[in-house]
Amino acid sequence: MLEVKDKYIYSFSQENEPVMHVASGETLRFHTKDCFCNQITSEEQKVETIDWDFINPATGPVFVEGAKPGDILKVKIEKMELGEYGVMVAISGDGVLGNDFTENKVKIIKVSGDVAEYNEEIQIPCTPMIGVIGVAPAGAAIPCGEPGNHGGNMDNTKIGEGATLYLPVSVEGALLAMGDVHANMGDGEIMVSGIEIPAVVQVSVEVLKGKELRTPFLETQDALYSIASDKDLEQAIYIATSEMCKHIQEKKSYSIQDAGMLMSAVGNLEICQVVDPKRTVRFKMEKKYLK
Ligand code: CA
Ligand code: ZN
Numbered sequence: 001m002l003e004v005k006d007k008y009i010y011s012f013s014q015e016n017e018p019v020m021h022v023a024s025g026e027t028l029r030f031h032t033k034d035c036f037c038n039q040i041t042s043e044e045q046k047v048e049t050i051d052w053d054f055i056n057p058a059t060g061p062v063f064v065e066g067a068k069p070g071d072i073l074k075v076k077i078e079k080m081e082l083g084e085y086g087v088m089v090a091i092s093g094d095g096v097l098g099n100d101f102t103e104n105k106v107k108i109i110k111v112s113g114d115v116a117e118y119n120e121e122i123q124i125p126c127t128p129m130i131g132v133i134g135v136a137p138a139g140a141a142i143p144c145g146e147p148g149n150h151g152g153n154m155d156n157t158k159i160g161e162g163a164t165l166y167l168p169v170s171v172e173g174a175l176l177a178m179g180d181v182h183a184n185m186g187d188g189e190i191m192v193s194g195i196e197i198p199a200v201v202q203v204s205v206e207v208l209k210g211k212e213l214r215t216p217f218l219e220t221q222d223a224l225y226s227i228a229s230d231k232d233l234e235q236a237i238y239i240a241t242s243e244m245c246k247h248i249q250e251k252k253s254y255s256i257q258d259a260g261m262l263m264s265a266v267g268n269l270e271i272c273q274v275v276d277p278k279r280t281v282r283f284k285m286e287k288k289y290l291k
Contacts, residue, residue: 001027001028001029001202002020002022002026002027002028002029003028003029003031004019004020004028004029004030004031004059004060004062005030005031005059006031007019007059007060008033008037008057008058008059008179009057009058009060009061009144009177010053010054010055010056010057010058010143010144011141011142011143011144012058012061012134012135012136012137012141012142012144012150012151012152012175012177013136013137013140013141013142014136014137014138014141014170014171014175015141016061016136016175016177018060018061018062018063018173018175019059019060019061019062020062020063021062021063021064021065021173022062022063022064022065022205023064023065023066024064024065024066024067024205024206024207025204025205025206026064026204026205027078027202027203027204028062028202028203028204028205029200029201029202029203030059030060030178030179030200030201030202030203031059031198031199031200032057032058032059032178032179032180032181032198032199032200032201033057033059033179033198034083034086034087034180034181034196034197034198035055035056035057035131035132035179035180035193035196036050036054036055036087036089036196037051037054037055037057038198039051039054040087040089040106040108041108042106042108043106043107043108044106045106046104046106047089047091047104047105047106048104055144055145056131056132056143056144056145056153056179056180057144057179058132058133058134058144058177058178058179058180059177059178059179060175060176060177060178061135061136061175061176061177062174062175062176062177062205063172063173063174063175064173064174064176064205064207065173065207066207067169067172067173067174067207068169068172069138069169069170069171069172070169070212071169071174071207071208071209072166072167072168072169072207072208072211072212072213073135073166073167073169073174073176073205073206073207073208074164074165074166074205074206074207074208075133075164075165075166075167075176075203075204075205076163076164076203076204076205076206077130077159077160077161077162077163077164077165077201077202077203078161078162078202078203078204079161079201079202080128080130080160080161080181080199080200080201080202081199081200081201082111082126082128082181082183082197082198082199083111083197083198083199084110084111084112085108085109085110085111085197086108086109086110086111086116086182086183086195086196086197087106087107087108087109087193087195087196087197088106088107088109088191088193088194088195088196089104089105089106089107089191089192089193090104090105090107090191091104091192092104094191094192094275095189095190095191095192095275096188096190096191096274096275097190097191098192109183109195111126111183111195111197114126116183116184116195124183124184124195125184126183126184126195127157127160127184128160128161128181128182128183128184128199129156129157129158129159129160129181129182129184129185129194130159130160130178130179130180130181130182130201131153131154131155131179131180131181131182131185131194132144132145132151132152132153132154132177132178132179132180133151133152133154133159133165133167133176133177133178134148134150134151134152134154134167134176134177134178135150135151135167135168135169135170135171135174135175135176135177136150136170136171136174136175137149137150137170137171138170138171143277144177144179144180145276145277146276146277146278147229147272147273147276147277147278147280148229148278149168149214149215149216149229150167150168150170151165151167151216152229153180153273153276154216154227154229154272154273154280155180155182155185155189155194155272155273155275155276155280156218156225156227156272156273156280156282157185157186157187157272158218158220158223158225158282159218162220162221163218163219163220164218164219164220165216165217165218166208166213166216166217166218166219167213167216168212168213168214168215168216169207174207176205178201178203180196181196181197181198181199181201182194182195182196182197183195183197187270187271187272187273188271188272188273188274188275189272189273189274189275189276190274190275191275192275214243215227215228215239215240215243217243217247218282219287222286222287222288223284223285223286223287224244224247224284224285224287224290225244225270225282225283225284225285226240226241226243226244226247226282226283227240227272227280227281227282228240228243228280228281228282229276229278229279229280230278230279231277231278231279232279233274233279233281236278236279236280236281237269237281240269240281240282240283241263241269241283243283244263244267244283244285245259245260245263248262248263248285248290251290252290262289263283263285266285266286266289267283267284267285268283268284269281269282269283269284270282270283270284
């Protein structure tokens, strides 16, 4: 097994030196740090001690042989192993509720097996997911904290074990990297952190030719999602909806009206996150309607 570890990037960029070159079809394991670069180790620690230059490390990047601009990188998330402790923070001024409190707080959460102990009475069944996963953009570097068409900090709760992510490739080799795993996160990520945790993520990568994507798509056992990010939530909603509509029109040879009405009848517009520099949403269609 190929182990990707000990090399981190803080922005997705075509300038990043690849950690390794792998063939299309290869399986590899990414060893990721939590989004605070594992800097928080106790609840007594002050949020002010965090060095923000080391936020959202993504492990990699990996150069996938044969990937060219215009291709799709298919990333199947096969397995996720979590560390033993997760971290959460409440930071005054940050997130949906940030203006409603002044005192910062750090919370350490024990994770054993697939349960996170929020406190003595609340045990959370873990649904591990990857917050940051993406490829290098064609133009200027994009900080790992930001989501976009290249992927990045999408904080999409559906990017977990068993899911397959399709990313538009913009540079030779794609330059795949990932980090910011959550033992669990609620849709929206309203306080700007999920249960942040180091992890080992096993994925297989494959280069797909002959079809272009404008935004990431995600496939789970029973659903297909378009994913879109924008500074403006309304615009993110429009992009995700329109990309899914175009997909249905093509796949089923439907008019925009027929595809749109099908989406309006059985599709779900869902929030990924509303706290990163851009907002991210996804549009869900059950696969049974796309056959
Ligand atoms: Ca994140
Ligand atoms: Zn995170």
